[in-house]
Amino acid sequence: MFEEEKRKLEQRRKSIGQIEVSKDKLHSAVQSGFEKAKKEQLLKRTKLLKRSSWSIVVAAILLVSFITSISVSPAFANKIASIPGMERIVDLIHQDRGLTAAVENDFYQPLNLSQEKNGITVTLDGVIADNKGMVIFYSVRTEDMDVSSLELKHLRLWSKANIKYSFEVMNSTLPLTPNLDDEIFSGSEHIEKVTNDKNLSWAIGLKNGEKIVTFTIPFTYEKMEVESKNIVVNKEVEIEGQHFTVKELIVDPIRTIVKIEENPNNTKKLLARPFDDLELMDEKGRKWSALPGNAYKPLPKSNIWVVPLKESFYFYDPKKLSLSFGKVAAMDKEEAHILIDTESEKIIDQPSRSIFSNLQVKDNHVSLTVKIDKDYDMNMVRFIKFIDANEKEFYIHYGGRIPHPYNYVTGSITISPGEVNIEFELPNKALSNFASPVRLELDFYPSWIEEDVKVDIKQ
Amino acid sequence: MSEEILVKKAIKGEQEAFLALLHLYEEALYRTAISYLKNEGDALEAVQEVTYRAYRSIKKVKQPAYFKTWLIRIMMNYCQDVLKKSRREVLEETILMKQGITEDFTFLEVEEALLNLSDYERELLHLKYFEDVKIKEIAAMWNTPEGTIKTRLHKALRALRAGFEEKGEVKRV
Structure with a gap:
């Protein structure tokens, strides 16, 4: 009985058994776990509050794409009529001019692969894929129940045994809301980077009452055979005395990104979400704006920022393009930190406009209050790490996946309107040579630079 | 020294005995972690964390003969928590792919x-x-x-x- 299952489990065990292990790394992992336990034995731990609001933010991102109305150009109407279920796809993307144009240019690949389980049918409707990324369209139908009684738990993209993309709904609930008037739920997922593997599997986990039902649909697809339409810019711009270089635009059918270099000699430091207001305008007055909250540095130590746009203008071929920055989140480098004396419980140094108060150190736990005006996005308030008097770095771990470096301490963030309470643990002095004062670099602060400057990208 | 004697010493609070046991089973713990988490970094952190948790609850070991299984179970619980908590992110090529082990299977x-x-x-x-x-x-x-x-x-x-x-x-x- 179950010989086949046992054989597969055995094969899996053998494969995992073949993995090479670094004895040194394993040894030091045990050692540091042991040291952590020993030092904690010395401490009286107070329970830190856990943070849960992040999951709601994640959930909200997915909801953005659900739309209720639809407007279609006449040329587009034929295309929609020729592919079954196409109305739902158009409905999902009609606010994204880039994806709509990709569909108009025949880059939508219908797949229509379905899997049925307990009266629930999940369909992988189709994909749009360019050389970098992929947008996946899927839908959920039900027979005897209301589709909105189901909740989304996870979306995953597999390549062989490897998860290439994973979207998990954590503590919050994400009920499936049917679009249009029918009983079908349709959704889409934009995956920025997909491997070259053409044999993938799309998995979706749905919560039906207390049970989680997982659907897995293997599929193959073609990448659009199109070249990127990159635009090399290399133009410098000055905003309130700070210098930036717009390096280039990487233009692919489903995503356009702007690469910006900050001058290392700038006196101001860019903070989190620096380029949320960035916008491009063409000769017809059409605008393409940044996808807020998505700018990042591919290499933390470099000066290059990547700013993805909400929609790609690949198919629009603008003749002229000019770029404006709007407000750029930045503050004086010299002020971009706070310095805490953990022994005297005093903030020795902080930006001239004080937002930090109420410093307390008890049983090696630091607690600090951050107060910012109501318009500020308090989700940005957090410290990633701190440096002690010996220049030793300690990462602050707020829950979720454990950071890779072993030198981390536990922390927590409690957000209330206009106020955030940050708590973190101090390393034990006896074991880590930790020494006060503690320096925390600022990546958030209500400070912006703004100047009405435009960069001509294309003339 | 037999394993069971080591376990009994560790339960009494002898740190050296505890460390010796963990080093004895670190590879088994690592492979369990890999089977759940699929990459080296996460698996090493798991070994670290499980060592930490094991030390904290060593006094709860009731059957010294089953110490290894007790450790493996802490590891499985930890991995299941990590999998549940893991958020939206693009994972790197997993270790199995890197070492070419899953190529043919x-x-x-x-x-x-x-x-x-x-x-x-x-x-x-x-x-x-x-x-x-x-x-x-x-x-x-x-x-x-x-x-x-x-x-x-x-x-x-x-x-x-x-x-x-x-x-x-x-x-x-």
């Missing part, structure tokens, strides 16, 4: 089927078919009759089979 079917099992079922299959723990020992650890464990093991295998069969139903519409 598709893991996906088993992995996805395992993800569909309950934590308990997966734990049971892992102990029996990954760690080769005897049913007698599992029964003793959970204070459950052997017959019951056998029944549950069958149920878990059946659930795994159901996972495979469901995959076969994918069709074009």
